[in-house]
Amino acid sequence: MEISSPLPGTEPSRDCPRCPRLVTLREACRAEQPGWWNAPVPAFGDPDAWLAIAGLAPGKHGANRTGRPFTGDHAGDLLFATLSAFGLSRGEYGARADDGVTLGGAIIVNSVKCLPPHNKPLPSEIAACRSFLEGQLAALSNVQVVIALGRIAHDAALRAAGVRLAAYRFAHGAVHRLPDGRHLVDSYHCSRYNLNTGRLTPEMFSGVFRVALAIRAQTSGPNSSTSPR
Numbered sequence: 001m002e003i004s005s006p007l008p009g010t011e012p013s014r015d016c017p018r019c020p021r022l023v024t025l026r027e028a029c030r031a032e033q034p035g036w037w038n039a040p041v042p043a044f045g046d047p048d049a050w051l052a053i054a055g056l057a058p059g060k061h062g063a064n065r066t067g068r069p070f071t072g073d074h075a076g077d078l079l080f081a082t083l084s085a086f087g088l089s090r091g092e093y094g095a096r097a098d099d100g101v102t103l104g105g106a107i108i109v110n111s112v113k114c115l116p117p118h119n120k121p122l123p124s125e126i127a128a129c130r131s132f133l134e135g136q137l138a139a140l141s142n143v144q145v146v147i148a149l150g151r152i153a154h155d156a157a158l159r160a161a162g163v164r165l166a167a168y169r170f171a172h173g174a175v176h177r178l179p180d181g182r183h184l185v186d187s188y189h190c191s192r193y194n195l196n197t198g199r200l201t202p203e204m205f206s207g208v209f210r211v212a213l214a215i216r217a218q219t220s221g222p223n224s225s226t227s228p229r
Contacts (some may be wrong), residue, residue: 053106054157148185160174
């Protein structure tokens with residue numbers, strides 16, 4: 001299975017050794033499911049994007065299996081449906097890395113590149129992966145808005161921006177203007193748990209993207225070409 005990154009030179013190696021616990025799990029997954037991706041998951045989307053979506057980490061049966069962020073698990077169903085609804089994707093999402101879906105104006109990056117046990121990376125693992133997120137956000141020179149999916153992604157995006165966390169409190173729908181002029185917009189993660197418990201609804205999730213589009217319209221002027229359908 002070969003999957004290329006839209007941001008070459010910013011990704012870890014397939015056998016990245018930085019986090020021993022994640023390496024152990026990776027090797028176990030490779031033995032259990034040799035046909036899966038089972039490696040650090042690269043960014044996916046438009047390298048000239050105005051919107052970056054910062055996720056948490058690959059899910060075992062989602063991105064760790066398919067090699068594409070949010071692809072093949074419950075969280076991806078809502079994310080890709082929302083991207084399509086707001087004109088940020090092309091093609092029909094089929095929960096496979098080869099379904100032909102492409103993103104226009106948006107890119108997905110993760111705070112942690114490798115599958116963590118129980119979907120819960122340790123603080124040391126988030127810190128070990130920070131340089132990759134920093135490099136990718138730095139390479140995305142056209143990004144105006146970052147949507148952080150969950151508190152971990154919120155904190156990781158702030159650390160990548162070099163700012164103090166205490167000055168930017170996480171809350172669903174909160175908007176933070178960063179020193180570099182970008183805006184960070186917070187959302188609860190689109191996980192199965194959050195959706196099943198009602199902590200996040202599809203309407204709430206769409207609202208976050210409407211906020212992002214409104215910010216883009218304000219910063220880009222009246223000639224912005226992307227608008228909600």
